[in-house]
Amino acid sequence: MIRLLIPALIVFASILGTPPLVCGQGKQPPALKGEGKSSPNSRPSPPPTTINEQELGEGDAIRVEANLVTVPASIMDRDGRYITNLRKEDFQISEDGVEQEIALFEPAEQPFTVLFLIDVSSSMSSHKENLERAVNGFLSQLRPDDQLIATSFFQMVDVMIPATRVSELRAGIKPKIKQEADCPTYLYDAVDNGLKRMKKVNGRKAIVLFSDGEGTGFTATAKGTLHHAEEQGALIYAVQFGTFHPAEPPRNVNRNYYFERIEERDGYVRDLTRKTGGRYYRVEDLSNFATTFRPVADELRRQYSLGYYPKKPLETGQRHEIKVRVRLPNLVVRARDSYTVDKAVAKRK
Secondary structure (H helix, E strand, O other): OHHHHHHHHHHHHHHOOOOOOOEOOEOOOOOEOOOEOOOOOOOOOOOOOOOOOOOOOOOOOOEEEOOEEEEEEEEEEOOOOEOOOOOHHHEEEEEOOEEEOEEEEEOOOOOOEEEEEEEOOHHHHHHHHHHHHHHHHHHOOOOOOOEEEEEEEOOOEEEEEEEEEHHHOOOOOOOOOOOOOOOOOOHHHHHHHHHHHHHOOOOOEEEEEEEOOOOOOOOOOHHHHHHHHHHOOOEEEEEEOOOOOOOOOOOOOOHHHHHHHHHHHHHHHHHHHHHHOOOEEEHHHOOOHHHHHHHHHHHHHOOEEEEEOOOOOOOOOOEEEEEEEEOOOOEEEEEOOEEEOOHHHHHOO
16 A cells, blocks of 8 residues: 555656655755755744735735834725825724724825745746746836845745846846756745845835745745735735646545645635735736736835724734725725734734
């Protein structure tokens, strides 16, 4: 039985794009070039808090600093045009059903920082052309005063472009696909590294993940990165490239487990966007990358930042419901509908 099971699992792993853990003659940790190696985490991260999406969608992530809760919001009319001339008096915020006093109001139309996480593993070889088109399609929608950070990942995270204003960029981006087909892709570590980078960035910010979703983690976990993504102030947008899988699993592989594994892969990428208020795209559904990403860039740029000090004390682990309203008729609000208090914030109260 064991002899039959091991070959079947190897075949199954290769079909799902999850290579063996041994690369070449030894295991390769996901070292970050120029930054040293991540320190191992022996305990799994706590499970993510569920976020219920509002009917009208979500804006970017809520930020809590010194007990000030900051909620970015996008306002559109019924035709999808962004409204950028509203005043503080036009907004109303409630937490857990209790109306709050707006202490911070910043108008829309501000530059933002975006981090590209570009998958260059061997499983992306068949998507090389579309990958380059997607990356540069998004890049073409940025304005001169926006800031870009571009990284690629496989077993290591490489900085392709450090924090640079778009006006200073001289050329497009040409990702170089790696050819080591028998090495694991540390997707979770790349996402974790991106979240840590963006935590240091002030102002409006977002992460754009370009990947087929195939991968695993060396020190990071799927649950851990989802939890950290939900707590931080960066949206995550994902562009997922299709991968072919047989309609039926190979022999000696459990059918239910086979499809659960595929759903786990695709579900992780979707959850990153859902929990942070971003958007999810599949490449086979896109015909013009530049046109598709134009609303995303507009949404990032044309937002209001609203802030308030909660009337009730903040307690670690508590989840609070938020509702942002506009007092004018026929306008659509896109804003996150909840946040969870972490330990660092609770200690400062």
